[in-house]
């Protein structure tokens with residue numbers, strides 16, 4: 001017995017961190033093989049650097065405005081009195097200005113962190129609810145299961161954008177509320193069906209019975225055995241949820257239905273409502289909508305691509321050998 | 322015959338007479354099934370149908386029979402994975418279906434354990450060996466971190482997963498089949514249970530390591546003075562592991578007794594047929610044993626007659642009547658057959 005006391009030389013938390021790191025490296029090496037996943041990751045990294053690093057630096061240096069200046073780069077209250085707005089891309093305004101003289105690049109970069117937050121916050125809520133509901137429904141079965149599955153069917157058939165449009169007529173929706181609404185609604189939606197069916201295959205494994213024989217309660221079994229086994233799939237769905245949330249925000253802002261000061265969708269809305277996207281104008285004033293449109297497409301696509309890459313980590317059968 | 326049968330057995334007389342750990346009386350477990358998706362009729366699979374036996378402290382009872390005859394169901398009912406349809410299970414003189422308080426249930430779960438057949442499915446693939454083995458302690462809230470680490474290291478060492486520190490933080494898929502089953506054994510034994518159900522624990526292992534794992538279990542049973550219900554379909558394994566045997570056929574015990582007695586003097590035609598199916602090393606030797614026809618069916622709503630009637634070479638008129646009762650023919654040897662109970 002005495003020599004056994006020295007068996008565990010390191011504290012447990014250190015070992016666990018090492019294990020997590022080892023697991024991460026293993027999955028990373030699989031993910032790396034996926035070209036589409038890596039493309040998505042790079043796009044996300046570039047956006048993150050632009051939004052979280054480049055914008056604050058620019059805003060504090062070259063874009064810093066004084067009250068006396070004739071140009072302000074503020075994305076919301078900015079102006080440029082020396083130009084006829086909207087003005088073409090130029091040295092002062094690499095992506096031009098919008099109809100009221102605000103710098104497009106500044107608006108684009110300013111919105112980036114907000115789009116990230118919205119997407120990730122909504123996706124976290126979705127995954128949290130989806131995982132809990134899916135595993136609990138699978139484990140307990142019965143009425144609970146039937147109820148949540150019918151609810152999921154309902155939400156799947158539910159026109160989310162239409163609902164949000166109606167809702168925005170009744171109340172002012174800001175970014176955080178939007179993330180909450182999208183997160184909660186899609187949390188009870190399709191994701192629960194997928195995670196439930198995964199949880200059903202875990203539920204019948206003998207290691208669940210082993211735990212029961214030791215006296216484990218249902219709560220313990222759900223959160224110690226079933227959730228960890230469906231977690232990779234949850235994580236995968238999280239990426240798709242980010243895409244969904246960012247896209248919904250873009251649509252609603254474009255329609256001018258959100259109570260937000262600035263976002264990619266709103267940028268397009270501003271030029272659209274100013275009549276700059278009508279007929280032949282759409283080509284002439286391309287800088288009013290191309291940057292924001294491209295940003296929406298790229299970031300949505302990027303998270304989707306990451307999801308596709310993760311799919312290969314989660315489903316070994318998809319891997320190319 | 323496999324080589325282990327020739328190995329010297331360890332202390333076969335260990336089954337002391339001091340007290341009964343498990344006592345099963347008229348245990349029944351039926352499963353409701355539907356014949357076809359649209360059928361409203363409910364039928365019952367009589368997986369375990371009126372089974373009685375007891376296991377003494379330190380004793381190993383082998384439960385043998387073909388696949389589908391209800392061995393796993395019996396084992397799972399004994400550790401409360403299934404609620405019995407009828408009958409009584411007494412564990413250390415307590416009726417386990419009457420464990421009302423949480424403390425009582427935890428007491429039972431602390432003292433009983435199960436080892437499954439498939440070591441690839443019985444360990445959570447996302448848990449480390451440490452977390453798997455320590456689970457009974459953490460679920461029961463026993464010991465602090467230090468004590469748990471020591472207990473895991475100790476039991477891993479005892480089941481031959483050594484040195485423990487090189488295995489503790491691995492995942493099940495990094496271990497071989499034999500090592501996994503040792504881990505499953507460690508997990509089952511970490512709380513020093515009084516009663517363990519082992520459901521064909523070596524049948525999925527390579528033949529080369531079966532003997533080692535069986536020997537390990539036998540050693541541990543002796544050291545820790547546990548009682549085992551050892552489920553197997555292999556009579557030579559039963560003979561190696563157990564001191565008593567119960568032969569199950571379609572949910573009924575057809576023969577039961579001290580293992581050497583039953584194997585030397587099998588009375589029931591089904592037991593005789595099972596024994597004749599065991600390969601014999603001497604090709605000259607021909608056992609005079611009945612050949613039985615057909616395979617096991619499912620005992621769905623079985624009629625009240627001998628379950629072995631259709632396959633029995635000695636089937637008589639009386640066997641079509643009621644199910645033969647299990648009667649003692651002396652030497653604590655019991656058999657359920659009208660061949661030995663003509664006046665019954």
Ligand SMILES: Nc1ncnc2c1ncn2[C@@H]1O[C@H](COP(=O)(O)OP(=O)(O)O)[C@@H](O)[C@H]1O
Pocket residue numbers: 352353354366367368386387388389390391392393394395618619620
């Ligand atoms: N959960 C269940 N539902 C319905 N039938 C079952 C279930 N479990 C076992 N059975 C049936 O009960 C009988 C006994 O099965 P089992 O105990 O697994 O036998 P063994 O372990 O001896 O192979 C079989 O006919 C099997 O089909």
Ligand SMILES: [Mg+2]
Pocket residue numbers: 389392393394
């Ligand atoms: Mg079985």
